[in-house]
Amino acid sequence: MSKEVKKATLYVDRNIEVGEVDKRIYGSFIEHLGRAVYEGIYQPGNKFADNEGLRQDTIKLIKEIGVPIVRYPGGNFVSDFHWEDSVGPVEKRPHRIEPAWGVIETNEFGLHEFMNWSKKAGTETMYAINLGTRGIEDAKNVVEYCNIKKNTLYSDMRRKNGAEDPFDIKLWCLGNEMDGPWQMGHKTATEYGRIANEAGKIMKWIDPSIEVVACGSSNMGMPTFGKWEATVLEEGYDTFDYLSLHTYYGNHENNTPDFLASSVDMDKFISAVVSVCDYVKAVKKSNKQINLSFDEWNVWYHSNEQDKKLEKWIEHPHQLEDIYNFEDALLVGSMLITLLRHADRVKIACLAQLVNVIAPIMTSDTGAWKQTIFYPYMHASQFGRGTVLTSVVKTPTYESKHGDAPYIDSVVVKDEENGTVTIFAVNKDLENDFELTADLRQFADYKVKEHIMLTHDDLKAVNTEENPDNVAPVAYNGTKLDNGVLTSILPSRSWNVIRLEK
Template structure:
């Protein structure tokens, strides 16, 4: 059996967890909106057409913020098309995904849905085919109380009170040649700075997110971030990161090592942000918004065969297996370990499209990746302890030396709880783990939750929704302040301690 040690000290802190790190994402893409969160006439829908079964699962996840409406979709988005009487809204060809957008679900419907879900909105503006003027008008529509053209238009549409949206994405993946209106770093940095400046003239309480590289493999990665911040440092608050991973070569150890790549990505972007800060003698930190992250590869082949110019096709519908849940757990641990600088993160996406929740006309169910996301969101609030992990390592093909054990500890001093999240990535061996918790006098083991399955490729379906589901373990003991436990081979673990 492998052996490892987790080392924490209650006085050595990484930082407070911003609850927005457990955010998610809804784009007008595939069945995320239509048939996902909204389906008029379905027996499971409420009077507004919102899927109640989906809402119940979203509320279970306690999703604090949801990014909307894209994604690639936003770079051609005419927000005016999505508001007002539904019979007056135009259907338009949606160039990002090659479909027809009916606009029967729009900005105000999403605001209503978000209230029911208990989530704030992270709104994206179109800096692809549009620019600062339209972003300013959209902000006026959403956040002004009244007495102006666009705020009074919102009232005419039945929304007396402002939506009061506080976080705004300045476009999406503007470095990508697939993006409508994509730009060079200098072009984008200038328009992002001006857009943010105009928006903050109107509402100084908002925060803005500048687009970072679309992924770590972009040829302009690094220089893009530096150039954009060189133009926009004083006007923006966050730099975005996007990254997806897939087990395309069926190399599970290498796939599970992807969280090391994510860790390096975050550290690299932090370094660039701080380099620009040093150059400009800046007084603030640019923090990170990792507003697209997930596993994405299962649906790639099917999506190549999709018919174009239809409404809400089955697009990007990855069916997640158990090993995907292990990596999602490790990615959540990675985000938490960087909680001092990662303040917002969005699992992309929330329903049907590369999502923890799937729906059919007859119901909704939890995919395998639902569970680590749920556990982290519900039990991961508090302060991240500077968690040191002494663990055996292995050599991965893509990322080099990778740890068998990923772990992070969260201390919620207000509620007197301590939570240890951990993934044992060994495919063959259980792991005996110790942790000295004598500083946390009076704490006892409340439960040890485990997600595991003998079949790494096991999936949940509507017919068999609990094939991969959490169980409780009795392997954890705490005696005289010394915690001893066993993490089973290839397992996600949540140890909860309380007074």
């Protein structure tokens, strides 16, 4: 019995734009959690490590993605973190109990080591401060340590510790998930808004060139969602530059259509937070626009049961090590499309995380390999630079727990500088191919350069060190652009990248 080929139509105008893509939308996250740092990016003595213990195999894969910014050092970890523990001679750094994840933190890898790694990895730093168990003075001191040139207590401490030049970190997180009762130093919205505003003010007094991200809700299901955002912004609207969003999805019920529809929920989340930001803007009669930092997003559920069995108070255990399958890659593709569709307001986003911990890259002592979610993330980062065009896909929908979900998710990015147009599309239909058509007469001087496709017969297929290319992209040659009309087949359950060039 042959598959039915359904039809979808893409409508796009090259002159109607959503907004410019901020490259930081393709950011990621390294937390002192599990094997993200130790054995992930840093492993002295490993055959892939350089003379500073930095794993070159993971750096190579990170450069392949083109990760522009990395959030560090947490996450829940940061809410009890003393930044001073992570600088100075390694042999003098304290080993501390780390309550957030129930482990021992040695501080062997710290601020200087991370800044050195980020330079080698070709990425910038988004540094998070502790507004859980610490506060305003510590925030001031770490900005002074990182960004002031010399002749002050903390800048001279940095120079004594081996970094003559400032780190010049431009983007700072004012704590992490402070709305969550699981967070060390959890606060009410008013308490957090006050301390975040005061911390942000003094940080900007130290270095007026920095930007700061205030904590929004940890997810849309929080009982304080909406009210939290409004209260926090009312306290610090003039100080804050971005408001954060976090969300993770999992296929707990093994219902793939519902799972793939999670991007509908993500879209609602973004729209709701934009509405609250603009409400406070109106109330304050302000001309300033608060944009969004979606600085934690991913699929996370595979490792939940395994992590319940971990021994406490050991160093960097195998923790949060989700092994991603093919259907996870489809959802990650749809989530990337969702972020791009909101490029006018979402300026920063961090796939959480980068190596070993709920990550696109996995390592062992003998190598590093790409998980299934590596590919949509890499493709979006490589080819999704430029301007997002307003587009509409006429497609059948299906019912899900998140509401009506389109079978075809799509977004169009125009890159005038390089003369390219890229169509990202996910076919969420598990049985049927779709014929996609688009009137592209406005792009008459373009031709089809390539169509990259990620698909697999087994939704649960994974990549392993022994079989790293089990789920990998292939080229499709059937996409045509004739007389200004694009036609293409999007196979059932597929991630697609259609690239046009002048």
